[in-house]
Amino acid sequence: MADYGFNTLAVHAGAQPDPATGARATPIYQTTAFVFEDADHAAALFNLQVFGNVYTRLMNPTTAVLEERVAALENGRAGLACASGHSAQLLTFHTLMSPGDEFVAARQLYGGSVNQFNQSFAKFDWRVKWADTTNPDSFKAQITDKTKAIYAESIANPGGLITDIEALAKIAHDAGVPLIIDNTLASPYLIRPIEWGADIVLHSATKFLGGHGNSMAGVIVDGGKFDWGSGKFPTLSEPSPSYHGMRMWETFGDMAFAITTRVFALRDLGPALSPMNAFLVLTGTETLPLRMQRHCDNALTVAKWLKANPKVEWVNYAGLPDNPSYKLHQKYCPKGAGSVFTFGLKGGYEAGIRLVNSVKLFSHVANIGDTRSLIIHPASTTHRQLADEDRAKAGAGNDVVRLSIGIEDSADIIADLEQALA
Numbered sequence: 001m002a003d004y005g006f007n008t009l010a011v012h013a014g015a016q017p018d019p020a021t022g023a024r025a026t027p028i029y030q031t032t033a034f035v036f037e038d039a040d041h042a043a044a045l046f047n048l049q050v051f052g053n054v055y056t057r058l059m060n061p062t063t064a065v066l067e068e069r070v071a072a073l074e075n076g077r078a079g080l081a082c083a084s085g086h087s088a089q090l091l092t093f094h095t096l097m098s099p100g101d102e103f104v105a106a107r108q109l110y111g112g113s114v115n116q117f118n119q120s121f122a123k124f125d126w127r128v129k130w131a132d133t134t135n136p137d138s139f140k141a142q143i144t145d146k147t148k149a150i151y152a153e154s155i156a157n158p159g160g161l162i163t164d165i166e167a168l169a170k171i172a173h174d175a176g177v178p179l180i181i182d183n184t185l186a187s188p189y190l191i192r193p194i195e196w197g198a199d200i201v202l203h204s205a206t207k208f209l210g211g212h213g214n215s216m217a218g219v220i221v222d223g224g225k226f227d228w229g230s231g232k233f234p235t236l237s238e239p240s241p242s243y244h245g246m247r248m249w250e251t252f253g254d255m256a257f258a259i260t261t262r263v264f265a266l267r268d269l270g271p272a273l274s275p276m277n278a279f280l281v282l283t284g285t286e287t288l289p290l291r292m293q294r295h296c297d298n299a300l301t302v303a304k305w306l307k308a309n310p311k312v313e314w315v316n317y318a319g320l321p322d323n324p325s326y327k328l329h330q331k332y333c334p335k336g337a338g339s340v341f342t343f344g345l346k347g348g349y350e351a352g353i354r355l356v357n358s359v360k361l362f363s364h365v366a367n368i369g370d371t372r373s374l375i376i377h378p379a380s381t382t383h384r385q386l387a388d389e390d391r392a393k394a395g396a397g398n399d400v401v402r403l404s405i406g407i408e409d410s411a412d413i414i415a416d417l418e419q420a421l422a
């Protein structure tokens with residue numbers, strides 16, 4: 001499969017006609033458990049001496065196709081799917097962190113990730129330190145001997161800022177820690193972070209990979225190149241009590257991170273993906289290149305139109321030549337700058353409310369990466385609890401509107417914004 005081009009991999013990677021029935025589409029293996037051949041087979045499975053299906057919380061044939069598909073698209077070594085993007089984050093850090101450990105994260109992140117890192121991870125005593133995506137050296141300044149990873153989004157939600165992945169990879173590797181990239185907004189069609197030095201790639205497959213706004217899912221991709229033997233990552237390098245003292249890094253080599261995360265974090269924390277959702281996301285991946293290109297082309301058309309509109313104060317889209325991220329856009333994702341961006345209304349808070357109340361084609365929802373065009377006014381929704389000043393710092397000032405441009409006709413998207421702004 002490795003020799004095929006991206007469009008071919010999107011349709012075929014990981015899949016084959018069903019050996020039992022000849023079904024051409026990947027069947028939904030809607031089962032909890034799988035029958036052992038005999039007692040020896042069962043023992044070998046439990047000892048991790050052979051790989052196979054035991055119980056759907058750990059592994060499922062439909063989900064396995066999705067895992068291999070996304071790993072191939074990201075040019076990684078192995079994939080692991082789970083129930084949501086947030087659970088992909090939880091599972092990844094569970095493998096890397098011990099209580100008291102730290103990681104350095106970009107401040108410019110999806111709001112839900114900021115909450116997860118600040119609030120819920122604190123309960124495990126996993127400590128986040130914040131840095132600024134636009135200044136890679138600010139990550140270096142936060143690194144201590146307790147640091148276990150650097151974390152950023154390839155294209156940041158909601159600001160659309162593009163991360164200098166190569167620069168962050170160098171800082172991470174100089175410190176002996178992996179670079180984790182949340183590639184949700186770019187998708188592997190636009191950016192393949194592993195090729196720029198990232199070690200672990202995460203997805204909220206709920207968004208562009210699935211692409212149709214119909215199912216929650218997360219995927220972790222192990223780049224397979226990181227050396228886990230330094231002693232910084234005991235879950236990977238030290239003998240494991242739950243597998244008779246097996247050392248995961250020594251035993252599984254370039255797939256150690258993916259396998260460890262499956263057999264410890266997913267096994268014990270439990271956010272498994274349902275086979276039905278694996279099937280829906282898998283179907284979505286087949287059209288990823290077609291959809292992403294249309295998303296990006298439409299977004300650029302809409303961003304240009306907004307920029308020329310007298311009711312609009314500013315437009316923040318990396319695809320516009322005067323945007324601070326434009327150079328990074330040309331370097332990392334020349335095919336497009338994604339479909340999520342923000343703009344500011346001259347009328348402020350009230351104008352934002354009127355706009356989301358007046359759109360007809362756009363849907364007013366807290367989501368992105370749907371075939372449909374989506375809109376939200378963060379100050380009156382996702383960020384309404386915050387004080388004015390804190391909203392502004394989070395990129396959710398009173399005048400900010402976030403769009404996720406769909407794959408409809410761009411003329412219809414623009415016509416809807418035009419009537420709503422009027």
Ligand SMILES: *Cc1c(COP(=O)(O)O)cnc(C)c1O
Pocket residue numbers: 084085086087110112113153157182184185203204205206207216217218368
């Ligand atoms: C939505 C999102 C997440 C969280 O994913 P869920 O599937 O909603 O759990 C993480 N990162 C980014 C960039 C997102 O947009």
